[in-house]
Amino acid sequence: MSEAEAKPAGRVIPAPAVTVESQPFWDAAAEGRFLIKRCTACGKAHWYPRAFCPFCASDDTVWEESPGEGEIYTFSIMRRSPTGPYVIGYVTLDEGPAVLTNFVDCDPDSLRIGQRVKVRFQPTDGGPPAPVFCPA
Amino acid sequence: MSLKGKAYIMGAWEHPTRDAPDKTTAQLHFESARGALADAGLTFDDVDGYFCAGDAPGFGGMSMVDYMGLRNVRHLDSTETGGSSYILHVGHAVQAIAAGKCQVALITLAGRPRQGQGGRPGGGARPGQLSDGAPEAGFENIYGGSTHNTYGMCAMRHMHDYGTTSEQLAWIKVAASHHAQWNEHAFLKDVVTVEDVVNSRMISDPLHLLDCCVVTDGGGALIVTSPEVARSLNRPKIKVIGSGEAPKGPSGGHGLDLTYSGAVWSGPRAFAEAGVTPADIKYASIYDSFTITVLMQIEDLGFCAKGQGGRFVADGNLISGVGKLPFNTDGGGLCNNHPTNRGGITKVIEAVRQLRGEAHPRVQVANCDLALAHGTGGSLGTRHGAATVILERE
Known part of the structure; x- marks a missing residue:
């Protein structure tokens, strides 16, 4: 294990800002379900979730439960943090969209671009749990 | 219409300070403006277009126009694209000058991050309260x-x-x-x-x-003018x-x-x-x-x-x-x-x-x-x- 190992008691994720547009996502997150938005007009999934499709401007979008699996597109280990190092990065979901997130439950120095990861939910500071990813 | 050569940068001034505990951000905007105007050989009364971004204290460009004593402004632009704003403002100033909306455009930047004054705007909602901020905030800002x-x-x-x-x-x-x-x-x-x-x-x-x-405190300003004004000034013409x-x-x-x-x-x-x-x-x-x-x-x-x-x-x-x-x-x-x-x-x-x-x-x-x-x-x-x-x- 390296000195940069993510500590479970490290950085606390602040409460996410919840909007009328994103409320269903966070309600599902509270139940441990990871939702993405898909457009029924053009068929594409997008991230972050919007009420409309950013590719074809249709209102015909539906929430879809995702297994939350994908691969690491990129990441960076933030060493300057009062609560210890933490990892920010993007996951390319198997459904297509890239998701900004934290990588947890891992040795940060062992992470690699292209590595398979899976979603899990982490408590936040007074808000709904937030999706984070760990090695699959 | 080609905008090539429709305006000139006739004033440019970088504030020499890198650490300014004894001045306000508005003051650094003013001093930068004064420096660039002096460089061009112009005065505050010559300015009829004012350009600033999110670092300008107050309400859009209005607080700074009033504070600096700009009495003849007839064109305002507070387009905010972070650190690139002022390069973008040069392009916008050319457009405004070519369209006849102003002849002497002043662009200013200043701030004091070393004094804890450089915070970015924004911030999430309180727990349990619905937010109406940047649409991506809930999905991005929480990850540090x-x-x-x-x-x-x-x-x-x-x-x-x-x-x-x-x-x-x-x-x-x-x-x-x-x-x-x-x-x-x-x-x-x-x-x-x-x-x-x-x-x-x-x-x-x-x-x-x-x-x-x-990470430095400081400021800077630019003067972009019409070709007519540029010809009247005694500085190299930067087109x-x-x-x-x-x-x-x-x-x-x-x-x-x-x-x-x-x-x-x-x-x-x-x-x-x-x-x-x-x-x-x-x-x-x-x-x-x-x-x-x-x-x-x-x-x-x-x-x-x-x-x-x-x-x-x-x-x-x-x-x-x-x-x-x-x-x-x-x-x-x-x-x-x-x-x-x-x-x-x-x-x-x-x-x-x-x-x-x-x-x-x-x-x-x-x-x-x-x-x-x-x-x-x-x-x-x-x-x-x-x-x-x-x-x-x-």
Whole structure:
């Protein structure tokens, strides 16, 4: 294990800002379900979730439960943090969209671009749990 | 209608302070404006167009117009694209002048991040309260993104895709430090080596401490005028012959590619308007929030092929008098100044110095008649605004 190992008691994720547009996502997150938005007009999934499709401007979008699996597109280990190092990065979901997130439950120095990861939910500071990813 | 040559930069002034505990941000805006107006040979009463961005205290441009005593303003623009705003404002000033909306445009920037005054706007909702802020906030702001780690993500992927190395990135800082040693106002004046950079402590992988720009208080201002006003002034005429701007973001998450910036669009727009190519440019001011910022923009502007930036910047190729593309001869944001964490205006100011022949003699580019200034504002790792201007000495 390296000195940069993510500590479970490290950085606390602040409460996410919840909007009328994103409320269903966070309600599902509270139940441990990871939702993405898909457009029924053009068929594409997008991230972050919007009420409309950013590719074809249709209102015909539906929430879809995702297994939350994908691969690491990129990441960076933030060493300057009062609560210890933490990892920010993007996951390319198997459904297509890239998701900004934290990588947890891992040795940060062992992470690699292209590595398979899976979603899990982490408590936040007074808000709904937030999706984070760990090695699959 | 071509905007080529429809306006001139006739005043440019960089505030000498790098640490200003004894002044307000508004005061630094005023002093910068006064400096640029004096440089041009104009007064506050000559200003009829005012341009500022989010660093200007108060309500849009109105507080600053009132505070500075600008009595004749008939055109306002407070477009905010972070650190690139002021480069974008030059292009907007040309448009406004060409359209007859103003004749003397004043652009100001100032701030005091060293005094804890540089915080960015925004912030999430309180727990249990619905937010109506930036639509991405709930899905992004909670993950601890900062400039360091979001640019770190870009560097990590660029290294993965193109084999770029930390040593190659370090050459960008080395070149900046070679220039900064001659700048009496530079925040960091010491020449550094590639080893110094790669051995400095890791901030956010793969960016080391010396891959990061300085944090400085300060300010700057520019005066852009109509050709008629320019002809009446006793300063070298720096003609704006091309400008371009572009936003870039994650675009719904499909095809995310953090290895290029909005310069792939703003650059060609500016070059097309100017009717010149990257090979014609004698001096380039390239936004340098981090070393990776420079490398990506050099590729995206067409100074070398995509992915070849690491080889291009190595071995002193950015050092004035040594390499093929002298850049940031004031020491740039990496060594000289990054006032209020926004480096756009100092990019234009040093390009103007070069074109006037007023750069430090040790870094002055010979026969410098064509220069480029380019900036990125926001974050390369999420969403940003790119702006390019091409300037010619008349």
